Amino acid sequence: MGALHLAVAVALVLALAGTAASQFMVESLPGFPGKLPFKLETGYIGVGETDEVQLFYYFIESERDPKRDPLMLWLTGGPGCSSFTGLAYEIGPLGFNYSAFDWNVVTLTLNPNSWTQVASIIFLDSPVGAGFSYSNTLQGWSSSDTLSAALTYNFLRKWLIGHPKFRSNPLYICGDSYSGIVVPNIVQEIADGNEMGKVPMMNLKGYVLGNPLSDYANMKSSIITYAHRVALISDELYESVKISCHGDYLHIDKNNTQCREDIRAINDCIGSLDIAHILEPGCSTPSLRRNTLNWDRRSLEEDPSDFLHSLVPEHWCRRYTYYLSYVWANDKLVQDALHVRQGTIKKWVRCNSSILYDEDVTSTIAYHRNLTKKSLRALIYSGDQDLSIPYVGTAEWIRTLGVPISEDWRPWFVEGQVAGYTMEYKSSTYNLVFATVKGAGHTAPEYKPKECFAMADRWFAYYSL
Template sequence: MFCSSTTWSWILVLSVFYSPVVSQSIIKTLPGFTGELPFKLETGYIGVGELDEVQLFYYFIESERSPKDDPLVLWLTGGPGCSGLSAILYEIGPLSFNYANSSGNKPTLLLNPYSWTKVANIIFLDAPVGTGYSYAESWDGYYNSSDTSSAAQNYEFLRKWLVAHSMFLSNPLYIAGDSYSGITVPIIVQEVSNGNEVGNQPPMNLKGYVLGNPFTDVIYDLNSRVTFAHRTALISDQLYESTKRNCKGEYLFPDPSNAACIEDLQVVSECIAKVNRPQILEPKCDEFSPKPNKLWGGWSYLSEISIIDLLTSTPQVPGPWCRNYNYLYSYIWANDKTVQNALHVREGTITGWDRCNKSLIYAHDIIASIEYHQNLTKKDLRGLVYSGDHDMVIPYVGTQEWIATLNLSIGDSWRPWFVDGQVAGFVTIYTEKKYSLTFTTIKAGGHTAPEYKPRESLAMIERWFAYYPL
């Protein structure tokens, strides 16, 4: 992949201006994995914000197929505050824990055959500041974090990263993420697009964005839990019709003086209280999930405060298996000093690694990202929104409702798509001039879908990147 003399000239100027990569290292081996890694892993820090006071940590994994041709993806895990390492180990990355052969303080790793790095180059970013191994050099860096500031810093990060990795400038670029990233990803896409239009350097080959089980609008997403509970037989027809009638469809912020509505919502809450919201068919882990004191409980659905205590005091967790137990290994592994040294994490920059940092000082200054989606429909872009259809954290029915507000034309109506001859989900394709949006469910997927249905999720993304029908 070659650059013109003009391109090289601005790369040199930007390199001097940005000093983009303070550190970058190629990681060939990792504790817990036997032998050398069969893929190219690079880690590093890039400074963003005033005087580069925020140091964002990233993991870059080259495509295992054709790095120079395959898409480049910037991946942001949700939260806010969930580490890119969580996505690598539990969702779309090339590694996962070998649960059968891991015990105590010795987690072992194996390869994930359904990694999205089979078909794409992926930058997994620890953002916003305070996430994973990212840190700030002053307290101000932590206190000024918000949806808009994080999106701006992520855009700055991407510009600097591409200056340092100019060989990927011509690759198709997609901004992607899941869960709470449904707020920040559309903002970043708009910043990249607007930056290209006004001539910001380097020019980016932006093609679109990908969102999984995305938190988009507090009303649509959380209000839809009642409808979802009815569709999945968690509440009765009679209760649903009564609740809908008495609450007039307003379940999130009901009129407190409406006694009939409040009573119905209390019954609904009792029906779903013991249901595992990330995947309604799996066991609920009371050890890690706070007791619900109201129907909604915001978008935070896991509490992992006592995980390390549990690990050190209980050799085996009693009772039914719960998916939350898989997350225990990441705390042991990512907090191990030999692992941090192998990843070239700067010593003394964090007090401890959390899969999802619940103590972020973070301002939610964007309540809904629908307006950003509406702006993007006017551009030559593609979007992919996928939802695990057994997710009650961000139900697919709420996602369908906000997509309907975009007033797009339906190019391909709701239909099944298949993997190995079996229904993998249902897809609808929307269009608006040069813009297209693919919405699909992933059958039996939870929050988020690739963790539960990795084979189907890889088939989905591979086909979509290739402009091939699901």
Template sequence: MSAIQLGNTHYRFNNRMLFYVFTLLLLSNFAASKSIIKSLPGFNGSLPFVLETGYIGVGELEAVQLFYYFIESERSPEDDPLVLWLTGGPGCSALSGLVYEIGPLAVDYAKSSGGGQPVFALNPYSWTKIASIIFIDAPVGTGFSYSTTLEGYDVSDTLSAAQTYEFLRKWLVDHPEFLTNPLYVAGDSYSGIVAPIIVQEISDAGNEAGHQPTINLKGYVLGNPVTDDEIDNNSKVPFAHLKTLISDELYESFMKNCKGEYLNPDQSNASCMEDILSIKECIGKVCPVQILEPICKVISPKPMTLKWDPRFLIADDTDILLSSPHVPRHWCRSFNYVYIYKWANDETVQDALHIRKGTKKQWERCNKTLAYSSNVKSSVDYHRNLTKKPYRALIYSGDHDMKIPYIGTHEWIESLNLTIKYDWEPWFVDGQVAGYTMLYAYNELDYITYDLRFATVKGGGHTAPEYRPEQCLAMIDRWFDYYPL
């Protein structure tokens, strides 16, 4: 082909691309609000990565304004995966996932004073070293997201998923250079409810229905995911037994008297209730999100009561971790979050992030006052629907998390009735066992259309990358590249 022919081909290609982008822009009836952030208070010098923040309006009259942080891959943004990251909660800010889990900035505790602004250092195990990541404050009311109407704050699992899907479509329209990148929907904790719904929205209501833009969806990634109320909570007792937090005798008595039902036991069964109270006595003062770490309460604990209340029997540190911060006398992981409250509520920080004035009274790491309806009690059926589609899934669990134990996660994965391709085996980082893994697949006439990788992270807690950052980066890097763990 001559140089002139090559030039004409290139010209026609560019024209088609411009027409395509123009068409997509016409489909989107919104004005994007975004800014490139060159520096941030607390970090010395210019940011050595591309950080963009902005708002995208969704819903009726775009009353809901979802805020996001976007960080380009530090390796090859043209080729690397694009990840939509959902922090749990519901109502926990994207900034929590960015700073404490998988983002490029981390608090330098040695240089940060207890009462002052945090000093940031680069995180050597950031997932942005291998992927571009959109950290979204969702649902509305989370982080810096807001609504221009009171009605806009009324949201549910399914509505939040629909709004996040709309956000993603509009974000890709405004960033067409990422349309061809492999896309993964990812998150941890409560994201296990919403993420599979979003994936199904993209697949069914979007791509298969011909909804533009076509999204290059490849799969999803979930860590210690909330999935099914009964399975998640009933797995706490066998987990506690395996970790020697309760005795063999108590476990056997519980299984006999309560038939394995911890969440909704028969309250008229005195023997069962006695077993449950004994279990609570054993595990009530164990840190549920990482059983080897201290449990530190910064508010007064709820008084003991004889009246049956499932919340009393299920260890729950939500009030502890998400309450207003206090400077501690001794270390506890939850106290690490003190720094981000002061930083995110500082006016100079909000100016640097281009937060709209008057849209937020006070930033909270996790907003517990959301008008949120948890209308999906189990996301297992969404996973089951997705097994019939050509996607990949990575489900990982910190194996010392008693809030969402790996036992329950493994149980609902087994219920999908997939074919086991590789059974339980160790995976390694630097020659050391980093966890254990299994590979499942859905076979249709010997053709694999879906695969699911389950992995435990040895020593990991509820948000595994926060506890085992090096191992989790190795895990996700290998999985993105289709390598065995």
């Protein structure tokens, strides 16, 4: 290492020294009986010009071989959603015990399909305002897609300086939903940083995206295509809207009466569905009926405590189960156990819709296309019952990357049953696997945990799905 690189590394170590006390091992948690059977670390790392942004994280070591297994950085969508969503509802080792659920006492249980069985995972609350992350300054509360990516890269550099034993592990940047906008940007930042010789060098191997938002125009178009494909709108309406809107559903001319009428008719057909999973019952509250073609992604994660007064046990809705996270994470005993800095946030919410955030990236297709020139792997998966970001749109933009097909569309199996369908794309250096998860919604691991764990396990091990 040259003298300049050594000096930079020393400076980073010194910068971390002030935050070392913010990293804690957590051996037990309220609601879980006994000692946790895995290694959990929580903490804050300061990022930004003066470390004004304090990003909170949960780190869980691989339960198999932390010395050799992949290191994942996991971001939950939103923007503004806590990574605790991924930990407790999707791929982490803990979940809520719904069978012992009485709306007051919250207990935790182990997830037999946790991805921490094969990888170490940093669950990061990003951007600022998500989960327990906060800013020391008024200006620091403002963020954007590009700024969030830059700060996350800053976080990861500091985290690896503070955890040197993981620097050689294969590194994957991962996330779902709105993270499809930010993750490719972060991967580009890391790749560029490695090429510039920034320390620490990262053993970047690829990225994973689930049900990802990647391009706004593509998303709007794919909602209509998917709705027609699964018989939610008629052939006649589908043909009419394609002609009347000229294939552009993102910028609708207010003077185009027929296009607006067709869009209204489509919303009448699909507006009462649960867009996260079209086969599940909708929540029994009028406020949840929305204009599907103009939805806010964060509405998928709204606070269920706002409508618990209308809950009737026999009228089950998946969003009711999210209430447990609000009760648990706002408990002072829980926050003390997690070493949350008291007084830094007013209330923990799964998704903070009031963050000051500029969505300054409308498409990441160019990022993906540039990444195809790198020596990287990508796994992109979608639940096939997701109407919010349908798999048909994801498959469409993947085709535009121009990477040759190495394995055509085929089923993949778990325990002898079809778990979904997959295609593989491969060039001399780049490899991308696209997979659907049969029966899953937005996002897939929440609905089909066993199948998604099998998918991840095989892919990280370089096996075919």
